[in-house]
Amino acid sequence: MKMILLHGRTDPGQTMDDWGFTGPVLNNVAYAHWTYGDLTVGFLTDGDAALARQQTGWELFDDKVLSVSQSDDLIRISTATGEQHYFGDFELQDADEESKQALVAPPTPNSSRQKGPKPWVRSLLHRFGLR
Secondary structure, three states: OEEEEEEEEOOOOOOOOOOOEOOOEEOOEEEEEEEOOEEEEEEOOHHHHHHHHHHHOOEEEEOOEEEOOEEOOEEEEEOOOOOEEEEEEEEEEOOOHHHHHOOOOOOOOOOOOOOOOOHHHHHHHHHOOOO
16 A cells, blocks of 8 residues: 655645645555554555665654644655645555546645645545535
C-alpha cells in the first residue's frame, strides 16, 4: 500500500482556493494508526521506514513505525532542504487503486478551517464508510 500526501502548501495559514500540491508518495505502507489525535504509519521493512523518514522528517516511533508530525489540523513534513510543507489530506492506496482513481470524484477543497475532526481524519472516515 502507499500513502500520498495531498493539498500541500508552504504556509499553514494559507486559505486554499485550489488543490495545492501533491507531496511525497510513501511506499510499502503496512498500516496507518490513529490514537487520540496522534497518527503513526507502519512500514513493511526498516528500509521502507528509513526512506519515508528521509522524505518527511518524521520521527521514528518504533521499529518500522513513524510518528506523523502535525501542525494544528495539518500534516507537517520537513523536506531534505529543511523546508516545512503542510498537507490537509492524505490517501492510502492499494496496488490497483490508480486504475479506480478515475471513477472516484475527489473531495472539494476546504477553503476555511472547520471545527470537528481534522480534514484528513474526515477523509479517512469517509473512505472507510464510517461517516
